[in-house]
Amino acid sequence: MKIGYACLTIGVTDTKISGCTLKQAAPERLREVSDGNLSSLRNILSWNAAHDIRMFRISSDIIPLASHPDVSVPWQDWFGERLLDIGRFAVENGIRLSMHPGQYTVLNALEDRVRLAAVEDLRFHAGFLDALGVDATNKVILHVGGVYGDKKAAMDRFVQESGNLPPHVLRRLILENDDTRFPLEDVLAVAERTGLPVVFDNLHNQMEPSPAFAGLTDADLIRLCAKTWRPEDGHQKIHYSQLRPGASPGAHSATIDLEKFLAFVEPLGNEVPDVMLEVKDKNLSALKCTLGLAPKLKPARLEAEWARYKYSVLEKDAAAYLNIRRLLQDKEAVRRQEKGIVPRFYKFVDDAMAMPETAGAAVNALQHVWGYVKRDVTDAERKRWLVLLAGYQAGTVKLASVKNHLRKCAERQEQTYLLDSLYFIL
DSSP states (O other): OOEEEESOOSSOTTOOOOOOOGGGOOHHHHHHHHHHHHHHHHHHHHHHHHTTOOEEEEOGGGSTTTTOTTOOOOHHHHHHHHHHHHHHHHHHTTOEEEEOOOTTOOTTOSSHHHHHHHHHHHHHHHHHHHHHTOOTTSEEEEOOOOOTTOHHHHHHHHHHHHHTSOHHHHTTEEEEOOSSSOOHHHHHHHHHHHOOOEEEEHHHHHHSOOGGGTTOOHHHHHHHHHTTOOGGGOSOEEEEOOBOTTSSTTOBOSSOOHHHHHHHHGGGGGGOOEEEEOOTTTHHHHHHHHHHHOSSOOHHHHHHHHHHHHHHHHHHOHHHHHHHHHHTTOHHHHHTTGGGHHHHHHHHHHHHHTSOOOHHHHHHHHHHHHHHHGGGOOHHHHHHHHHHHHHHHHTSSOHHHHHHHHHHHHHHHTOHHHHTSSTTTO
């Protein structure tokens, strides 16, 4: 079982993925942005490999405007060997890759212009994975598309159009149930006619359930989808997310509740598929779930997580900070994953992070972080700190301004312990 996340990372340096507008799309600009994106992708995969995260969805912006009809982007000529190097790294580290074209890639559209654009976009996405040299277990995910007032005709049109796709696209294509138009029963019907595998999305199914599958559990539905996966498609994969409390229907949660995730996985037993998380905090939740599933855990791994979160937790809740410190003192319990220690650790973290800002807790964390930099600050930096801190306590300065000053001090001093933490990010 592999755990993955989509497109972007949080708290990892040199991993930004940039886009480019049509107005900016001069060849030199496109090459510059693409070059930076490929460097970021390599850094993302390196971080993932170091943290046992073995699945990743590559952003469609990796080569900006690559499938746009008005733009010529010879990206394969520019970056051929570099792409193969990235692909080799992914293969050597067991990282499964995927891509997911956006909502405007509609293969069953009524308009020829939209449909042809979708074909070109799919050509690019599959072609990019081909350029990496990775096999067909690395997939391109697509929704069936629009209904256009006649669902049967829309499904027929998708079957017809998908059958006309180039072989290099078809071998990578997988279908996903959506949350408004095509529930799982429709997607499975299309899959039966096309031979395409189906990736089950639990939240989409929650928002748009299939009447034909009433009474079936998520585990039952995952097993139904498993029948669509052929050996050449690799291990079955699914999408998993949780609803964000109080947000609009279908909105992904800020982070994954680990206890809920483990309860979701448990009924699958030995048939657990690869799981792509769709969540706002990206790699943070992927690492959380990876550690939560580990049968044994070196205490140093959880200590490293605590080092990244500790001042963010202290900023919100000193009691949670102390509870986590006590929890991690039992090294043997951590090593054996006893007493649900990883879920308890993240429960303390998540509950603390959800708390509102209070000046007392925030100042406590600020003072702790100041303790790391104060010996080597300049007089000007010290004076600025005192002014900002007093302003925050008086309610005239925002917390972000004080933290930004501390971050600059840490950067000048190369305080990697602080800079590698999440304190300046969350």
